[in-house]
Amino acid sequence: MRVLLASDLHYALPQFDWVLDRLDEFDLVVLAGDQLDIASSVPLDAQIAMIEALIDRLDDPHRLVVSSGNHDLTGPDEAGEQCALWMTSLREAGVVTDGATVELDAATVTVCPWWDGPVGRARVEQQLRDAAATVDRPWIWVYHWPPDHSPTSWTGRNHYGDEDLRGWIEEFRPSMVLTGHVHDPPFKPDGSWVDRIGGTWVFNPGRQIGPVPAHIDIDLEQHSATWRSLMGTEQLTLSVQ
Numbered sequence: 001m002r003v004l005l006a007s008d009l010h011y012a013l014p015q016f017d018w019v020l021d022r023l024d025e026f027d028l029v030v031l032a033g034d035q036l037d038i039a040s041s042v043p044l045d046a047q048i049a050m051i052e053a054l055i056d057r058l059d060d061p062h063r064l065v066v067s068s069g070n071h072d073l074t075g076p077d078e079a080g081e082q083c084a085l086w087m088t089s090l091r092e093a094g095v096v097t098d099g100a101t102v103e104l105d106a107a108t109v110t111v112c113p114w115w116d117g118p119v120g121r122a123r124v125e126q127q128l129r130d131a132a133a134t135v136d137r138p139w140i141w142v143y144h145w146p147p148d149h150s151p152t153s154w155t156g157r158n159h160y161g162d163e164d165l166r167g168w169i170e171e172f173r174p175s176m177v178l179t180g181h182v183h184d185p186p187f188k189p190d191g192s193w194v195d196r197i198g199g200t201w202v203f204n205p206g207r208q209i210g211p212v213p214a215h216i217d218i219d220l221e222q223h224s225a226t227w228r229s230l231m232g233t234e235q236l237t238l239s240v241q
Contacts, residue, residue, distance in 0.1 A: 001027045001028070001104065001105065001106035001107060001219075001220040001221060002025075002026045002027050002028075002217065002218065002219050002220070002221075003026060003027065003028045003029075003030060003140070003178075003217075003218040003219075003220070004019070004022055004025075004026040004028070004029045004030065004215060004216070004217055004218075005030045005032060005178045005203055005205055005215060005216040005218065006019050006029075006030070006031055006032070006205055006213040006214070006215045006216075007031065007032035007033055007034065007069075007144070007178075007179065007180025007181070007204070007205055007207070007213075008032075008033065008034040008069070008180045008181065008183055008206075008207040008213075009031065009034070009035055009213060010034055010035075010036070010037035010040075010071065010207070011035070011036055011037040011040050011042065011047050011050075011051075012209075012213070013050065013054075014210075014211035015210075015211060015212065015213040016035075016051065016054055017054070017211075018211060018212050018213065019031065019213065019215075020054060020055070020057075020058060020064075023058060023060065023063050023064060024060075026063070026217075027063065027104070027106075028063055028065060028104070028109070029063055029064050029065065030065040030066075030067075030142055030178050031064070031065070031066045031067070032067050032069075032142050032143070032144055032178050032179055032180040033067050033068055033069025033070075033071075033072065033114060033144030033180050033181060034069035034070065034071040034072060034144065034180060034181065035047075035051055035066065035069070035071075035072055036048065036051075036071045036072050037071055038071050044074060048074075048086045048089075052086075052089055052090070052093070055090065055093055055095060056093065061093055061094035061095050062094050062095075062096065064095045064096065065095070065096045065097070065109060065111055065142055066087070066090055066095050066096070066097045066111075067097065067098060067111050067112060067113065067114075067142045067143065067144055068083070068084035068087055068097075068098050068113050068114045068144065069114050069144040069145075069180065069181060070114055070144070070181070072084040072086070072087070072114065073114065073116065074086055077120075079117070079119040079120070080117075081115070081116045081117035081119055081120050082116040082117075083113065083114075083116065083120065084098065084113065084114065087113070096109065096111060097111055098111055098112070098113035099111065099112075099113060099123075099127065101127070101130075101131045103137070106137065106138065106220050106221075107137055107138040107139065107140050107175070107220065108131065108135045108136075108137055108138070108139050108140070109140045109141075109142065110127065110128065110131045110139070110140070110141050110142070110174075111141075111142045112124050112127065112128070112141060112142065112143045112144075114144050114145075121164065125164075125168065128141075128168055128172055129172075132172045138175040138176075138220065139172075139174040139175050140174065140175060140176050140177075140178065141174050141176070141177045141178065142177075142178045143162075143165055143177055143178070143179055144179060144180055144181045145161065145162040145165060145179060145180075145181045145182075146161050146162065146165070146177075146179040146180075146181060146182055146185075146195075146202060146204045147161045147162055147163075147165045147166035147169060147177070147179075147195075147197065147202060148160075148161030148162055148163045148165075148166050149161065149166065150166070150195045150197065150202060151185060151190060151191050151192035151194075151195050152179065152182070152185050152191070152192060152193065152194065152195045152202050152203070152204040153182050153185060153204070154182075154184070154185045154188060154190055154191035154192075155182060155184050155185070155188070155191075156184055156188035156189070156190075156191065160182050161182070165177070166197065169197050169198070169200050169202075170197070170198065173198060173199060173200060174200055175199075175200065175201065176200060176201040176202070176203065176218070177200060177201070177202045177203070178203050179202065179203065179204045180204055180205065180207075181204075182204060182206075183206055183207035184206065185204055185206060186204070186205065186206040186214065186227065186229065186231070187206060187208075187229075187231065193205055193206060193214075193216060193227040193234070194216075194225060194227070194236060201225070201238060203216050203218070203225065205227065205229075206229065208229055208230050210230065214227070214228070214229040214230075215227075215228055215229075216228075218238075220238075223237055223238040223239070224236070224237055224238060225238055
């Protein structure tokens with residue numbers, strides 16, 4: 001099973017084209033949050049419509065996993081907390097997205113939404129707890145924010161990670177967590193695109209300009225992960241405990 005991970009495309013349409021054009025090359029293609037860009041001059045509704053149109057052209061949207069990030073929030077949910085309401089349209093199109101846990105031949109994949117308050121946080125924790133009770137194969141989480149005190153959350157000046165995620169990793173012990181959100185770690189001294197917390201691999205491809213996003217190719221059969229960016233290529237072997 002091969003997985004392609006990219007994140008934080010922030011409405012860079014050439015990067016969306018590049019990712020979606022590779023759907024047939026991988027068993028799973030993951031966009032780990034921040035599809036939209038709240039700083040763009042293009043209204044969010046127009047950004048959403050364009051991304052939905054790109055996804056509508058796909059022959060097999062079930063290979064695509066999309067989680068929400070902080071830039072993807074578009075309005076309050078029933079609890080009054082901000083959420084990515086437009087993820088519903090992606091789900092209806094067949095994309096695996098927020099709140100889903102899917103069982104594949106080689107792994108179980110859980111997709112966590114960006115949460116904006118205590119109700120959303122409790123939902124994510126319950127989602128992970130429910131999945132943990134039944135998972136019987138390698139378990140992959142998609143979660144926009146990397147864990148705190150990790151080289152994958154290092155900005156070059158300080159760690160900017162999620163303490164809750166680190167606690168959940170230590171409690172539930174997934175095989176790997178696919179993240180984004182912090183753009184700089186792979187490009188900074190003391191930062192990295194990969195970390196190991198106990199037996200859990202954590203990945204953050206970072207963000208770069210240009211038509212090709214920084215991305216990670218994870219091959220579960222070959223036990224390898226390869227990061228590609230404007231800085232070049234790095235590869236490591238994923239040891240198995």
